[in-house]
Amino acid sequence: MTRRQIIVLALVLIAAAALPFFVTNYRTFQFTLVLVYAIALLGLNMLTGYNGQISLGHGAFYAIGAYCTAILMDKYGVPYWATLPVAGAICLLVGFLFGLPALRLEGLYLALATFALGVSLPQLLKYKHFEHWTGGVQGIVIPKPEAPFGLPLKPDQWLYFFTLAVTLVMFALAWNLLRGRVGRAMMAIRDNHIAAEAMGVNNAIYKSLTFGVSAMYTGIAGSLGAIAIQFVAPDSFNIFLSIVLLVGIVIGGLASISGAIYGALFIQFIPNIADEISKAAPWAIFGLFLIGFVYLMPMGIAGAIRMALARLMQKRQNT
Amino acid sequence: MDAFIHQVLAGFATGGIYASLALALVMIYQATHHVNFAQGEMAMFATYIAWSLVTAGMPYWGAFFLTVAFAFVFGVVIERVVIRPVENAPVLAVVVVFIALLVILNSVTGWIYTYTIKTFPSPFPAQPFFGQRYMSSHEIGAIGVTLVVLLLLYAFFRFTPLGLAMRAAAQNPDSARLVGIRVGWMLALGWGLAAAIGAVAGMMVAPIVYLDPNMMGGVLLYAFAAALVGGIDNPGGAVFGGFLVGVLENVLGAFVIGNELKLAVALVIIIAVLTVKPSGFFGKVHVTRV
Numbered sequence: 001m002t003r004r005q006i007i008v009l010a011l012v013l014i015a016a017a018a019l020p021f022f023v024t025n026y027r028t029f030q031f032t033l034v035l036v037y038a039i040a041l042l043g044l045n046m047l048t049g050y051n052g053q054i055s056l057g058h059g060a061f062y063a064i065g066a067y068c069t070a071i072l073m074d075k076y077g078v079p080y081w082a083t084l085p086v087a088g089a090i091c092l093l094v095g096f097l098f099g100l101p102a103l104r105l106e107g108l109y110l111a112l113a114t115f116a117l118g119v120s121l122p123q124l125l126k127y128k129h130f131e132h133w134t135g136g137v138q139g140i141v142i143p144k145p146e147a148p149f150g151l152p153l154k155p156d157q158w159l160y161f162f163t164l165a166v167t168l169v170m171f172a173l174a175w176n177l178l179r180g181r182v183g184r185a186m187m188a189i190r191d192n193h194i195a196a197e198a199m200g201v202n203n204a205i206y207k208s209l210t211f212g213v214s215a216m217y218t219g220i221a222g223s224l225g226a227i228a229i230q231f232v233a234p235d236s237f238n239i240f241l242s243i244v245l246l247v248g249i250v251i252g253g254l255a256s257i258s259g260a261i262y263g264a265l266f267i268q269f270i271p272n273i274a275d276e277i278s279k280a281a282p283w284a285i286f287g288l289f290l291i292g293f294v295y296l297m298p299m300g301i302a303g304a305i306r307m308a309l310a311r312l313m314q315k316r317q318n319t
Numbered sequence: 320m321d322a323f324i325h326q327v328l329a330g331f332a333t334g335g336i337y338a339s340l341a342l343a344l345v346m347i348y349q350a351t352h353h354v355n356f357a358q359g360e361m362a363m364f365a366t367y368i369a370w371s372l373v374t375a376g377m378p379y380w381g382a383f384f385l386t387v388a389f390a391f392v393f394g395v396v397i398e399r400v401v402i403r404p405v406e407n408a409p410v411l412a413v414v415v416v417f418i419a420l421l422v423i424l425n426s427v428t429g430w431i432y433t434y435t436i437k438t439f440p441s442p443f444p445a446q447p448f449f450g451q452r453y454m455s456s457h458e459i460g461a462i463g464v465t466l467v468v469l470l471l472l473y474a475f476f477r478f479t480p481l482g483l484a485m486r487a488a489a490q491n492p493d494s495a496r497l498v499g500i501r502v503g504w505m506l507a508l509g510w511g512l513a514a515a516i517g518a519v520a521g522m523m524v525a526p527i528v529y530l531d532p533n534m535m536g537g538v539l540l541y542a543f544a545a546a547l548v549g550g551i552d553n554p555g556g557a558v559f560g561g562f563l564v565g566v567l568e569n570v571l572g573a574f575v576i577g578n579e580l581k582l583a584v585a586l587v588i589i590i591a592v593l594t595v596k597p598s599g600f601f602g603k604v605h606v607t608r609v
Contacts, residue, residue, distance in 0.1 A: 048411065052411075054410065054411055054414055056356075056414070056418065101590060101593075101594040104593070104594050104597070105593055105594070105597075107410035107411075108352075108353070108354055108410050108414065109593050109597065111354075111356075111410075111414050112354060112543055112547075112589060112593070113589055113590050113593055115356065115540075115543075116540055116543065116544075116585060116586045116589045116590070117586060119536055119537070119539075119540050119582060119586075120540065120582035120583050120585065120586040123579060123580060123581070123582045123583060124580070124583060126579055127579060127580055128577070128579065239536065240422075243418055243421075243422060246415065246418060250415055254411075278430055279429070279430075279434075280426040280427070280429040280430035281426070281430070282426070283422045283423070283425060283426035283429075284422075284423055284426040284427055284430065286419075286422055287419040287420070287421075287422040287423030287426070288419070288423065290415055290416070290418065290419035290422075291401065291416055291419045291420075291423075294405060294408070294412045294415050294416055294419075295404060295405075298412065
């Protein structure tokens with residue numbers, strides 16, 4: 001990292017840490033969700049942006065993470081923080097297993113298969129033989145965690161800091177993973193899988209592992225989301241959740257780590273603004289933005305910022 | 320046994336609807352190698368138009384044909400305006416545009432018509448035909464309409480110069496262009512036809528599932544399954560797949576796994592076909608030279 005990047009990062013971190021002391025509880029809650037979405041988007045971006053495997057059903061992994069947490073807390077009394085690694089591990093496994101048959105599917109067909117997963121998910125969650133655990137249509141309500149060690153924080157604030165800490169860890173891990181050998185192999189497979197294979201990259205292992213890690217990220221996001229919202233129900237994990245995640249990575253910026261944050265801000269706050277026009281408006285606006293970005297700004301907000309910075313630097317050098 | 324026969328026949332009726340939508344998907348796939356994720360929502364939107372016309376007092380069949388014509392124009396316009404610019408873009412961009420279309424149509428419909436569930440009239444009498452008790456007249460009618468659509472399409476592609484030109488444009492765009500076929504317009508026409516077939520499917524399924532902006536989600540999934548079972552580049556296969564999926568869905572839903580898990584049937588079929596036999600029963604096996 002250059003010095004300038006470190007300074008920017010430090011400023012962002014300070015701002016993020018100070019944020020809950022300056023806004024209302026509700027806003028704090030919304031920013032917690034932004035962090036949750038950012039983790040989920042980072043996961044999807046690894047798969048779709050870096051590895052070129054299109055998933056239209058990542059809401060499924062988000063749901064699995066959320067349900068893991070809810071069931072563990074509700075049925076087994078596990079503390080909320082301890083459910084995260086379990087949810088992550090289960091999603092890693094499920095993602096890896098789903099990734100194995102997905103190996104045979106290229107581009108469009110993988111999109112189809114994952115789309116089917118996303119559409120049929122609510123029905124699977126409502127299945128009556130799972131009802132004992134999942135609570136069926138009613139879902140599960142879970143209690144809100146209080147700040148530990150007598151810290152003078154409101155529950156919303158504590159949850160925000162907890163999520164922020166997890167987010168930082170996840171982003172640091174992803175950054176390390178993606179800038180090194182593994183990340184290069186993932187991008188090589190995306191750009192030309194035959195050439196990558198010829199260079200000694202094991203396509204099968206990398207693709208299914210990417211699927212697993214991506215599912216793990218999204219699952220951990222789901223489990224944080226469940227803790228923040230304190231409720232899981234099948235109908236909140238419909239195909240539109242998966243599409244929201246797709247909107248997030250396309251608008252934030254494909255194959256970009258910071259893009260996950262821009263995308264998360266977008267999908268959290270744009271619907272709030274659009275809701276004032278009509279209940280249906282957020283989706284119409286999402287759709288228009290999607291088409292607009294594909295036509296005009298295929299690298300998303302992150303790409304646009306990168307380009308603007310590059311131009312700025314060039315101007316400065318020229319003068 | 321009676322119940323079983325009833326389920327199989329009901330499966331044929333819904334299967335015909337899946338077959339129509341699958342056929343629409345296959346038409347677009349053949350011409351452009353894209354899978355139109357918005358096909359279901361386009362059909363749903365057209366069905367709402369039909370509902371408006373019927374509610375405004377138009378006779379059913381008048382509204383039916385007017386809607387089909389509208390859907391055709393709508394499909395052509397979408398191809399020219401929205402799909403054209405990403406024709407040669409990477410798969411992800413195309414998929415994203417289709418998904419965008421899906422959500423736009425879904426939300427605009429919800430905006431205009433609200434999300435309350437509406438009933439949609441069936442053109443067929445309430446009493447079952449011929450005094451039999453296995454199939455309602457709407458089910459028989461839906462099969463009939465599907466078969467008529469298939470025959471018309473077959474005749475169009477087989478016996479008219481325009482149909483021949485469209486087939487040529489889909490099979491070999493470069494040579495087609497050299498003999499003077501306007502390939503771009505043929506693609507647009509294909510989109511129009513697909514949208515029109517989808518509209519028919521929508522109007523046939525609406526009396527069964529009722530009219531609401533999300534009504535085509537499940538139907539589209541079955542249509543995907545149908546298209547894949549038959550081989551995604553084979554129109555006849557799509558029709559076969561449609562009937563097969565319809566029967567499977569009904570019989571499995573009624574006797575094996577229960578109605579709540581019906582969509583999972585589609586999911587399993589899709590994943591099984593894609594992993595075990597991606598070309599389906601009748602599709603071409605693609606060999607890529609490395």
